[in-house]
Amino acid sequence: MLKTWAAIENAFCLTYLWRMAETAEPLVRPDVGHEEKTDSKEDLEPGFLVICWDDPVNLMDYVTHVFQAVFGWAKQKAEFHMLQVHNQGKSVLTRESMERAEHYVHQLQKYSLHATMERD
Amino acid sequence: MHLLRSEGDQFVFEVGKRETRLLQDTLKLYPLIPASHPQVTRSSEGDQIESSQRLLEEALAEQRAGNRKQLDAMLSEEGRFKPFKTGFRLTLNPQQVEWLLQVLNDVRVGCWLRLGQPDEKKGKNINLTPDNARYLVFMEACAYFESVLLSALEI
Numbered sequence: 001m002l003k004t005w006a007a008i009e010n011a012f013c014l015t016y017l018w019r020m021a022e023t024a025e026p027l028v029r030p031d032v033g034h035e036e037k038t039d040s041k042e043d044l045e046p047g048f049l050v051i052c053w054d055d056p057v058n059l060m061d062y063v064t065h066v067f068q069a070v071f072g073w074a075k076q077k078a079e080f081h082m083l084q085v086h087n088q089g090k091s092v093l094t095r096e097s098m099e100r101a102e103h104y105v106h107q108l109q110k111y112s113l114h115a116t117m118e119r120d
Numbered sequence: 121m122h123l124l125r126s127e128g129d130q131f132v133f134e135v136g137k138r139e140t141r142l143l144q145d146t147l148k149l150y151p152l153i154p155a156s157h158p159q160v161t162r163s164s165e166g167d168q169i170e171s172s173q174r175l176l177e178e179a180l181a182e183q184r185a186g187n188r189k190q191l192d193a194m195l196s197e198e199g200r201f202k203p204f205k206t207g208f209r210l211t212l213n214p215q216q217v218e219w220l221l222q223v224l225n226d227v228r229v230g231c232w233l234r235l236g237q238p239d240e241k242k243g244k245n246i247n248l249t250p251d252n253a254r255y256l257v258f259m260e261a262c263a264y265f266e267s268v269l270l271s272a273l274e275i
Contacts, residue, residue, distance in 0.1 A: 056239045057232040059263060061270050062225060069218065102160070102172055106179045109158045111222055112229040116161045117172070 046120075048101035050093045053114040054085050066111040067093070070104065095120060121210075121265060123272040129213050131272050136207040146261050147191055150223050151184040152230020187223055217269050224269075228262035231255040 052063070060082055067078035071093065084091035093115075094104060101117040108115035121135045121143070135143065160176045161169055194200055194216075201208040212220065232238070234255045238246040246256065 056241060057229050057237075057259075058225070059266060059270075062221070062266055065221070065270055065273065098168065098172075102175065105160055106176060109176060109180060110183055112153060112225045116159060118161055118163055119165075 046095050046097050046100075048098050048117045049095050049120050050101050050104045050108075050115060050117055052081070052085050052091050052093055052108065053116070054089045055114045058113060060086060062111075063113065066108065066113055070107045070111070121268045123268065123275065124209065126272065126275060131212050131214070131217060133210045133212070133268070133272070134204065134207060135201070135210050140201055140208045140210075142261050143265060144195060146227055146258050146265070147195065147223065149227045149230065149258060150188060150191055152227050153233065154230075155181060157233065184226075187219070187226075190219065191223060214273070217273060221266060221269050224262045224266050228259050228266070231259035231262070235259065 052067075063082045063085065064075065064078045067073055067081055068075060071078075073081075081091045081093060093108075094101075096104065098117075105115050105117050121133055121139050124132045124134045126132070155177060158176060158180060160172045163169065201210055232255075234252055235246050235248075236244075236252075238244050248256065
C-alpha cells in the first residue's frame with residue numbers, strides 16, 4: 001500500500017515539474033509604462049533639521065523625558081538640548097533625511113512638543 | 121497622588137479621593153489640542169511639505185483615536201482604581217505611564233491654547249473669563265500629575 005502511494009506521489013511530482021517547465025502565458029501582463037516610486041536624492045540626503053522650539057507650557061522635566069524616550073539619549077544629552085530650547089528658544093535635535101525627520105517630528109508631536117522639520 | 125511602591129514593572133500610586141475625581145475629569149477632556157494646530161514645519165515652501173503636513177495630521181488623528189479608546193477602557197475598567205483607606209490605588213505599567221504622560225500633556229497644551237497661549241516671559245498674561253477659568257485649573261492639574269508620573273519613572 002505504501003509503495004503504491006509512493007508511486008502515485010512520484011508520478012504526480014513528475015507531472016507537476018513537467019508543467020512547471022512550460023512557458024505559461026502570464027495572466028497579467030507586466031505594466032511596462034508603470035514606474036515604481038523611488039526615493040529622490042533629496043528624500044535620502046540628511047538635509048532636514050529637526051528643531052524643538054521653546055514654549056511656556058511644556059515642563060522642563062517632561063521635555064527631557066521626551067528627548068530620552070524618542071531619541072534614546074542619555075539624560076545628560078537630553079537635558080543639554082532641553083536647556084538649549086529653554087535658554088535659546090530652540091534646539092536642533094538632529095539632521096536627517098526627509099523621511100527620518102518626518103518620523104521624529106511625528107514622535108515629538110505625539111508628546112505635544114513644538115517640533116518641526118526645516119530644510120538645512 | 122504619590123508613588124506608593126514600584127514592584128517589578130508595576131507602579132502603584134496612591135491617589136486621594138478628590139485627586140482621583142480631578143484626574144478623571146481632566147482625562148475626560150482628551151483630546152484638547154485642535155487637529156489643525158500641530159505644524160510639521162515653519163517654512164511654507166514646496167509640495168512635499170504639504171504632503172508631510174497631511175501625513176502628520178493623519179498620524180496624530182490615528183493616535184488620538186487610539187488613545188481615546190484606551191482612555192475610555194481605563195476609566196471604565198473595574199479595579200483600575202482600587203478603593204483604599206483615604207482614596208484609591210492606581211496600578212500602571214511603564215508603557216501605561218508613558219501613554220498617560222502623552223494624554224495629560226495633550227490636555228495641558230490644549231488648556232494653554234484655550235487660555236490664549238499666555239507667556240510670562242513675553243508679558244502675555246492670562247485673560248481669565250468665566251468661560252475659560254476651568255482650563256487654568258486643568259492645566260495646573262496636568263502639570264501636577266505629570267510631575268508625579270515623571271518622578272516615578274526616575275526611581
